[in-house]
Amino acid sequence: MKLIRIAAFVLAAFAASPSPAADGPKWSEWNDDLFARAQAEQRFVILDLEAVWCHWCHVMEKTTYADTKVRELLAEKYLPVRVDQDANPDLSSRYGDWGWPATIVFGPDGTEIAKIRGYIEPERMQALLKAIIDDPTPGPSVGEAFEVKPSTSAFLDKEQRAALTKNVDESYEEKLGGWGENQKYIDADSMDLAISRAEAGDAIAAKRARQTLDAAIALIDPVWGGVYQYSEGGSWTRAHFEKIMSFQAQYLRQYSQAYALWKDPKHLAAARNIERYLAQFLTSPEGAFYVSQDADLDHDTDGHQYYALSDRERRKLGMPRIDKNLYARENGWAISGLSAYYNVSNDAKVLANAERAAKWVIDNRALPDGGFRHGEKDRGGPFIGDTLAMGQAFLDLYASTGNRDWLAAAAKAGDFVATFRDEAGGFVTSKTAEGKTGVLAKPAKLIEDQVQVARFMNLLDRYFGNDAYREQAAHAMRYLASAASTMMRPLPGILLADEELAVEPTHMTIVGHKDDARAKSLHALARALPARYKRLEWLDLREGKLPNPDVEYPDLGEPAAFACSNRICSFPSFNAEELRATVAQMAKLKPARG
Secondary structure, eight states, X not given: OHHHHHHGGGTOOOSSOOXXXXXXXXXXXXXXXXXXXHHHHTOEEEEEEEOTTOHHHHHHHHTXXXXXXXXXXXXXXXXXXXXXXXXXXXXXXXXXGGOSSEEXXXXXXXXXXXXXXXXXXXXXXXXXXXXXXXXXXXXXXXXXXXXXXXXXXXXXXXXXXXHHHHHHHHTBOTTTOXXXXXXXXXXXXXXXXXHHHHHTTOHHHHHHHHHHHHHHGGGBOTXXXXXOSEEXXXXXXXXXXXXXXXXXXXXXXXXXXXXXXXXXXHHHHHHHHHHHHHHHHSBOTTSOBOOEEOSOSSSSSOHHHHTTSOXXXXXXXXXXXXXXXXXXXXXXXXXXXXXXXXXXXXXXXXXXXXHHHHHHHHHHHBOTTSOBOSSSSOSSOOBHHHHHHHHHHHHHHHHHHOOHHHHHHHHHXXXXXXXXXXXXXXXXXXXXXXXXXXXXXSOOOOHHHHHHHHHHXXXXXXXXXXXXXXXXXXXXXHHHHHHTTTOOSOOHHHHHHHHHHHSXXXXXXXXXXXXOHHHHHXXXXXXXXXXXXXXXXXXXXXXOSOSOOSSOOOOOSSOEEEEEETTEEOOOXXXXXXXXXXXXXXXXXXXXOO
């Protein structure tokens, strides 16, 4: 009966709802004393984990939390806490699967009682609050926690790869494109996996990738550029209008990589429209990048009305709020996206913007030992995501420029990421736990973080030939190999990490002076060649040998390009035609798993 009562809020509805009050609840901040206060006052803690750009968060504030009866119930027995998920990566990582707004109710001891995804109507919230007061037994939304015991192998076995591949393939929606049926957007890891398969000659993967990329162009704002978060109702044309950095950076990178592979002008135009939005709307005066732009102009003018207008009509009404926080993680994502666009566009201004942002983050967010804090003042942390994003950005800048300073910065970031290692398995999200009691006393450990650690550390190993980086990648992968058998949802990121650890990247090296126009031309071509999983270097012998001396290159007296893949290295290429032919030939070879 207890579980039935606690779950009953889902179906509860009242015939009449009290009229909204003028003010909402008295919100507290998330802090170390929160649960001590909750225990002293014997109150439940209700966490409203929201995003400043989120349409339904605004609707919930205007309706649910303004409802008189909801306010009375909260005042009677709850401590309401509101947290900006962008500013708090530990909490957003722990509860990211619950979407925004996410509502989590805790007992006074930090025990999770209920976790609710998305908008909650006033009547439904009343029923939830009442049910928990009557019976605080954890409900079915909480589920049982499980521990992942790491695998002895750092690789998936054949059965695991087949099962994961089947799950990912079955998640594809053949009619309209995209992975998933209701909400339409480009899933980052699924698209990376499809592009990788397409490069290897998989016609079905190529068809799916191109179908999805073409359909998702509908999510790009035709007036200002930039991509909306997603579309609902199984359609690509029913957008939710928030513009979030994670999506801008991802789409910019993937449309650029798609253009490198297929040379479809639509993909380059899509990338250009996202880049111009970043430059015009999300760039701070210092050159770093803001976080997001709101879906709505205000409570009375939502995105459906506003974004249907012309540029002049929009500006006449005003500008939807831009979150002007400057976070290391979001800047890392933006830098990687801009680097990918520079690789195919050769637009020097784009590279300059990426490098300016990177230098700003180093000057303003760097920690003494190679890592990065999230914002100006962090509640918790440091968080693994900031250093992972910046470390990957440094690798991308190194590939785009050949500047070894960026590679050195990536190595320092990798050394800092290693300090998040849990010897019991995997890597934790934060150096500090979110709380001192209950589920929050132990830092979260996310599948997505393990995927990124494995892929980043593997690339560091490829560039440095350092067994320490290889071991960190393997440590993350052993956790993933075990979790793959437990998680029910499609996990394309695990397939990507497994393949990248097992297969050499496409390795291109330009040998020649960096001030030689012929070497510059070869490097520009190598940047633009299709290879999602790439190791690109520029050897100017005046700077000494490359960090990983796995290949010895001769000095031929003139600039040349070499390509290595699948344990085979090419003859030198001296011009664009020769290099294109060499890389294309190697791409057709079946990768050999190490």
